[in-house]
Amino acid sequence: MSPVDLLGLGLLGVRTRPGRAALSGLGIAIGIATMIVVTGLPASGQAALVERLSALGTNTLQATAQPDVQPPAPLPESAVEMVRRIGPVTGASAVANTHAAVRRNERTASSGLTALAARLDLPATIQARIRSGAWLTAATERFPAVVLGSVAAARLGVTDLPRGAAPQVVIGDRRFTVVGILGPTPLTPDIDRSVLVGWPAAKSELGFDGHPTVLYVRGEEAQLEAVRDVLAETISPERPGAVTVTRPSDALAAKRATESSFSVLFLALAGVALVIGGLGVANTMVVSVLERRSEIGLRRALGATRGQIRGQFLTESVILAGAGGVAGAGLGLAATVGYAAWQNWPLVIPAGPAGLGAAGAVVIGVLAGVYPCVRAARLTPRAAIS
Structure with missing residues (x-):
């Protein structure tokens, strides 16, 4: 089965249940948006603070x-x-x-x-x-x-x-x-x-x-x-x-240390949100397998292999997580840009957390889809249709 066919099968479940897919990706989106916001806003605020203090002569x-x-x-x-x-x-x-x-x-x-x-x-x-x-x-x-x-x-x-x-x-x-x-x-x-x-x-x-x-x-x-x-x-x-x-100015060093501590705390909270979003995707995929037993059985009876069944549900899981990641990245960037412009801060988006969030969404999609896709592949045609 070609990658295009696999992608079409993965999108099948998303298209037929758009409401459930949106709610499943929401957790991932919140996690990614939180990660970008809680790193971008402190970084932008710190850049503005450093500019103002440097203009005064803290160095x-x-x-x-x-x-x-x-x-x-x-x-x-x-x-x-x-x-x-x-x-x-x-x-x-x-x-x-x-x-x-x-x-x-x-x-x-x-x-x-x-x-x-x-x-x-x-x-x-x-x-x-x-x-x-x-x-x-x-x-x-x-x-x-x-x-x-x-x-x-x-x-x-x-x-x-x-x-x-x-x-x-x-x-x-x-x-x-x-x-x-x-x-x-x-x-x-x-x-x-x-x-x-x-x-x-x-x-x-x-x-x-x-x-x-x-x-x-x-x-x-x-x-x-x-x-x-x-x-x-x-x-x-x-x-x-x-x-x-x-x-040298002790105030500047203390401010940086405080912002760094808060960034670590918020990154941890964003990580928790990503994990919760991953659990939501996993739950959706498990329910999807249970609801689509007849579809799985029909495909197996028509000659689909266990690997193809695994690929279908794993692709669907990655699509859900990836779509949530893209939506979260857009939401986080929009919030950061808007708040920085409102405060007249220079815009700073740390590339590390943004890239980590995108990669994390894909990894979570893979992990969330492992159990459901293995369970779907193990169903025999008779058990799935009955």
Whole structure:
């Protein structure tokens, strides 16, 4: 018997009892849909969370000089260049406290803000955005120009940069023109409360000695702990104990561990649903054998072999399970796509669980049909017709 004939025989029972076939495949469909949903939604949510946290700078480390070390050991001027040689490091920048007072004008008292010398690559390293104006350039970093942090701008009363005459602030005894205002940087609050001067201008106008105060290091997230382990030795090989390095974000690691645990739990529940669906298919096939005894007997009397009878009922079982698997995959994908779009999450469908679910449906169909097809094949023509 050709595969086409075998497929036609397998579809015979499905076509003649569509309601029962639909209910039998429902369990498989629920199991497959559950497996896709409970892996796709956490994966999409995790991807959205990682994007948001990465935009804030969770893969950023900070290195500072120990304040209580004697004798004092400032960070070397070449610290940024040395850190960039670390393989997993994708960006590094620095700021330095100039210890100059910041005032709105010559007639006001000190604002309590910090005047920081900043490098041109600072916004890219800490993922800061410009709310108004522009960041320092290779030209403006050499002149008395300044960029305000979000809190500093509010405290100095410079909430926007109008066209025309730019506002000015006083740092030390020199006037600096405000060329930009940063948006909030939640993971680097010191930047929010600072006014940022170009590195060369800080040296020429404020007497800055060139030693950085804080290093910001961005690295590959998977290698962040390894970068932290060698960061102090790289910055100060002679006195690594004089360098303090912050720890990576514990919140991100805890979130991932929690989502992984829930994914395993839901996958187990989806597996239970698949098993229950398989039992439903097996029950349907057993009942189908009992109801179709006369058909089996007639086919045996006309010359059908036991192998052909086994093939017919096994094919029908696989069709039921396969149809349920396809319906479940479509339902699960639709639910995942819809929910991810509603939440504005990136769509992530893990290929492993989806492929495992499809293969599981076929395996369940085979297992569910083994006993019924063997029982049908054992019926003799006389016993089946009587």
